[in-house]
Amino acid sequence: MACGRTERQPLGAIQTEIFTRNKEFTYLVSRSDGQQLVPTDTIVLTSTGRIWDRDATQKNIGWSNRTAGARSGTGGAESPRGVWIHPPRFGEYAILELSPFPEIRLPFKPGQVWDWELDVGSYWSNPAWAMWQGQMPVKTHYKSVGQQRVATPLGKLECQQVNAVARCSAGQAKVSLLFHPQHGFVELDYVNIDGGQVRFQLLSVGVVNEFDAATYFSKQ
Template identity: 30%
Template sequence: MTKTSLIISLLISFSGICQQYDGVEIEKSKIDKNNTIYTLGKQFVFNINIENNGEVLYIKNNEDNSIQLTKNCDSAAITEVHLTVIKPKLFQRTNKHQTEIYYSYEPNPTSISATGIVENQKNIWLHPPRNGFFKALETCPFPYIVKNKPVGFQWKDSMSIGKHWGNKLWGEWNDRLLLNYKYEITETEILNTPFGEIECSVINAIATSEIGQSRLKAYYSEDFGFVALHYTLFSGIEIDLKLDKIIEGSILRSARDFFENRYQ
């Protein structure tokens, strides 16, 4: 198979379903131009750590119908999640009024998922990765900060999700599941990162539903965005995504661009 035909045949999953999260302030213009963190061409590389009852697990198969976790690190098929900021072609933005991003699952991606980020003077909010095992993150609070607020500031939001986001690994339900979120900026903390010691706002969030609670502890930097995300699923499985590097790449316009030029 040629490189071109391979690219054409790759699965691209789009998340165009409208999200509730009614409290998020979304700008109507200058959607990408006013970004200071998630700017066009940047690629944010996150390391992955998964634990269940203190036992480290790895993703062996990330296909939706055959998700497999393993204790054997040599069998890991995915070791990183990459978030790449895209400049979509006219009328091809996946989520209206949101900066376009692609998630890829590395080191050997066979597909990408297109979704969005909201970044402006009021707040930053982003869709998590959501393919294969990462569908689990749809059941947790999304990374979200209301800017220029003090420690102790709280806010609420909500969203309902379909049963296709469920799985026996993290929870199953019938029909739709209502998630009620409570967020709080609980402290500031100096975090040791690959970029040095940086001051972060710590956001603790809980999603409450009829089948239990899920949690997110997010570390946000004004210079680097969300640098660490610690999720706890309904089932108790813990997922850590930690920002390892930021790559300044060329501005990409499409899936073809991504696979051909993402490191240029």
């Protein structure tokens, strides 16, 4: 892999799994034009329900933009103690490698804090946001904020909010996320290291049968 990370403890299985076989989570992506957020893209997270071959403590998931023909396979973990996933990192989304990764600790407790450190290799550097040599430590601080009932395309959902800040020698990035126990990460509102705001909003959740997701993402 192009980047290293501190070892995460295995999360194991959960009672009601979110990332089951060939399950699709479709997100609307909006970006700030300096005055307001404007929809710019739609991307899909697909879970395979299988163990990720690069890390046995994680499940294989993948992100794709089928309009552009871009996709990437990666991993995520879930258990009664928490849910954590890699963000999309192909093309313009590679900047998210320097932002807080989506994570929530369970059972949810407002005020709970935790930290995580990721060593990001120079493979991820880009003159558009940051350049460096070797491994750059990125330290992320998370805090559970509280619960709120929000209107979404899936209806009104009781969501749990977590705010996080990632800091490194190149600067800092933030995310405010909303999590639902059945649908996972409902919203991811980023301010990235370049100061740009990007928001992911969950549009739909379903099961797709027209392809084997595990095989699809292994072809990258």
